[in-house]
Amino acid sequence: MDEQDSISWKKLHQKSVSRRNLIRGAAGTAAGAGLLLGSGLRLSALADDDDEENRKKCKAVPRPIPHISTPPGAHFFFPGPVDANPATSPNTGHDPSIITDFSGVIANADLVFSGMGTNLNTGASAKYDFHADMRLMDGIFVGLDSERHRASIGFI
Amino acid sequence: MDSLGATPATPNGSPLGFHSYDPGIAAGSLVLWGTPFPEGSGKVDIDGGTAELLVHNVCLFDAFTVPNSFDPTHALGIFSAIINSMKIEWSGVTRSVLGFKDATNKFRGDFFECSAKIAVSATTPKDTGHGFHFESDPATTHTNFAQFGTEHNGMFF
Numbered sequence: 001m002d003e004q005d006s007i008s009w010k011k012l013h014q015k016s017v018s019r020r021n022l023i024r025g026a027a028g029t030a031a032g033a034g035l036l037l038g039s040g041l042r043l044s045a046l047a048d049d050d051d052e053e054n055r056k057k058c059k060a061v062p063r064p065i066p067h068i069s070t071p072p073g074a075h076f077f078f079p080g081p082v083d084a085n086p087a088t089s090p091n092t093g094h095d096p097s098i099i100t101d102f103s104g105v106i107a108n109a110d111l112v113f114s115g116m117g118t119n120l121n122t123g124a125s126a127k128y129d130f131h132a133d134m135r136l137m138d139g140i141f142v143g144l145d146s147e148r149h150r151a152s153i154g155f156i
Numbered sequence: 157m158d159s160l161g162a163t164p165a166t167p168n169g170s171p172l173g174f175h176s177y178d179p180g181i182a183a184g185s186l187v188l189w190g191t192p193f194p195e196g197s198g199k200v201d202i203d204g205g206t207a208e209l210l211v212h213n214v215c216l217f218d219a220f221t222v223p224n225s226f227d228p229t230h231a232l233g234i235f236s237a238i239i240n241s242m243k244i245e246w247s248g249v250t251r252s253v254l255g256f257k258d259a260t261n262k263f264r265g266d267f268f269e270c271s272a273k274i275a276v277s278a279t280t281p282k283d284t285g286h287g288f289h290f291e292s293d294p295a296t297t298h299t300n301f302a303q304f305g306t307e308h309n310g311m312f313f
Contacts, residue, residue, distance in 0.1 A: 139307075
């Protein structure tokens with residue numbers, strides 16, 4: 001995804017929000033944005049004519065790294081040192097990126113943390129614990145279209 | 157980002173049930189749980205020994221559990237959700253792996269292991285029937301593993 005794509009995506013998002021008044025007031029912001037997300041692939045259908053050229057271009061799609069960790073059977077390594085021993089740690093450590101043909105900077109964090117959770121339907125609140133594997137890949141990648149793209153990609 | 161059902165703090169699991177947030181697998185892509193962030197969201201300062209990620213309004217899914225996210229039928233259901241804001245700070249380098257090369261996995265770079273701290277809030281909309289909001293306490297962050305660095309893989313190896 002290059003910068004132009006980012007701007008276009010933002011424009012589409014803003015237009016679809018204003019047209020349909022999906023978000024009204026602060027209380028509805030999170031819910032509205034969440035609903036928009038699930039329909040993200042449909043946003044392009046809401047674009048104006050001035051976005052015609054952008055609609056002709058497909059979003060840049062990166063390739064995953066070749067390695068598959070099983071389970072769960074997906075293209076990634078679990079977080080750990082890059083120089084982990086492949087004999088004893090075949091799926092943990094090594095390449096922290098989830099995309100290949102990438103050049104840039106990375107950051108990843110395997111974290112456990114607590115906070116306050118609230119059931120929005122009942123109002124009940126309690127201490128809540130999460131485990132997260134968060135990653136950032138920021139730089140250039142060559143996508144499935146064989147072209148170079150500048151992007152900041154997260155793994156959540 | 158998935159909930160911990162049973163920890164020393166909540167040995168019987170949270171009374172608020174399970175929540176697990178991820179971006180899913182994009183249509184037409186094999187990249188797992190990846191999502192584009194706005195340009196400038198992340199900053200890696202190699203010389204300064206720090207990195208930072210700050211994002212707002214990241215749209216994703218609440219799949220309740222990791223296995224349910226991987227289950228193509230999503231037997232437990234799956235709903236749109238949002239990370240309202242998230243800030244992760246990396247600092248305190250404890251180990252540097254410089255000029256590392258892995259010919260098998262075709263990647264190279266300089267990597268700096270460190271600790272990290274997260275401040276995050278996330279919401280599953282109320283109208284899903286599974287409404288949930290979480291506000292983290294950054295002071296509780298425990299780092300299992302964290303690093304930042306430069307990397308070149310695949311055709312850039």
